Amino acid sequence: MNDKQYKNESITLPEQNCTKKSIELYVFIDPLCRNCWDFSTILKKFHLEYGQYFSSTYIPVNRYYTTKKLLEKRPSQLAFVWEKTASRSDILCDDHLWIDNKELYPYYSAIALKAAELQGRVAGVNYLKKLQEYYFLKDLDITDQDVLIECAKDINIDVKEFMEDLHSTHSIKALQCDIKVTKEMHVTEIPSVVFFNENIEEEGLKVSGFESYQTYVKILELMTNTKLEKRELPDLAEFIKFQPFVTIKELCMIYEQSTQCMELELKKLILRRKVKKIVQKDQIYYQYVV
Template sequence: MHDNYCNNESNPSKETCCTKKPIELYVFIDPLCRNCWDFSASFKKFILEYGHYFSATFIPVSGYYTTKKLLEKNFNSLSFVWEKTARRSDILCDQDIWLDNKELYPYYSAIAIKAAELQGRHAGLNYLKKLQEYYFLMNKDITEKEVLIECAKEINIDVKEFIDDLNGPLSIKAFQCDLKITKEMLITEIPSVVFFSENIEEEGLKINGFESYQTYVKILQLMSKEKLTKRNLPDLLDYIKVNPFVTVNELCDVYEQSIQQIELYLKKMMLLRKVKKVIQNDTEFYQYIH
């Protein structure tokens, strides 16, 4: 089933999505969905502890959350988004029209993710993280071209190449391919994760919605058919270094420590001037001081 998604023809990326790791994950998210933002912390822990067993391809289903919320549709179906995007297929293919067409909100952000991803899977993931920070923490309009370019500058990718790809057909085609994959895999909730083993004859296992961390571990164990070896988490300060905005709750979830333990650690780091507190939208975040 999943081998169809590992060729360059169906996924117009500059790097192949095939991998030698035994498990392939397809992670379906909406950059504008708060639940997906919360899910990212749990998935970061999953990658840190078990990422040596799998590779992950992120599929931005932009518009699912916003469209459903605005139209008060049933959250158990993505059919409206598929049909709406299909009707706009001709517009999406005509880049000169959609670049200045606000009616296409919020697809622009998803297309920008694909433009970043053309510089590599890691670049695409970093861009997604930065886009969510701009949206949830800074109240930025991530459908504005200037904001999207600023995000590219922040993660130090080739900005000129990003702009060229943002204005080119490959990013749009990649986004349309993602929507096709979403429909073919019968994704009904966001976020969702589909697990595939290296045996292409086996069916994938799908987790619809945001489940507990142990659920993902159990599925990985089942798919890998071997005893999993968990990697040690990085030092807490190293984690903060590579995650620009972290909350106490996120650190508690990732490191499985109490609020009191995490707060005590952060106070020590603040006294040592290695960490600072930042307040955004009435929420406390902590940042590493470079």
């Protein structure tokens, strides 16, 4: 770690995101960014081993994308993108323009995520995972309203309520709040994580970009000012059971095993008919057998 990788900044923690746990993580990600998808593996491991110390709030940062194709922006351009987005706040607040305004298409998935979050933090996290599954594995257009509704059905939230919130000003204003927070915290790279402790008057600690797992562990230890107790990871089959899909790369990172060892363990689970292998888009994934 060095000063370029993370720094202290005076950042105000919004009251509505206060938590009973001592540390709150603000995680800035783009749901359609491959690096952010990979970064979610680090967060999974972090929650499994040290989740008793912190909770997470996910803030979507959309870098303009079109149907089925992400138009990547360089990190240095991200500030300009959000400045331009913020200037459209009046348009975003007018829900009457939702259906017909083509300029709103890039925001559909982000607003849908906010609509899901209105049903709780867990609903929001599950919806984000399902969006990524639909985009990266199924190659579906997640700016399409029907696809967004299918995501809601798949995670078993109240679909009627979700559809109402999808077109309400509540979700749009929640997205506006995210845009404001992103700007105020000077987030110019994604993924980025800001650590806050329970004292909202104290500064947050920001980690910009994709860092090593131990970086986040060390910062958590620094912020809690205590020796962390590491929890045991769940059994491999049990972990896969509660994931929509996993890759060998993800499992190797979480369980800190070689590819060869993990392949052997997965073969055992396949023979026991607990796990099945799925091949999509030339990629191999593993899924629990219900």
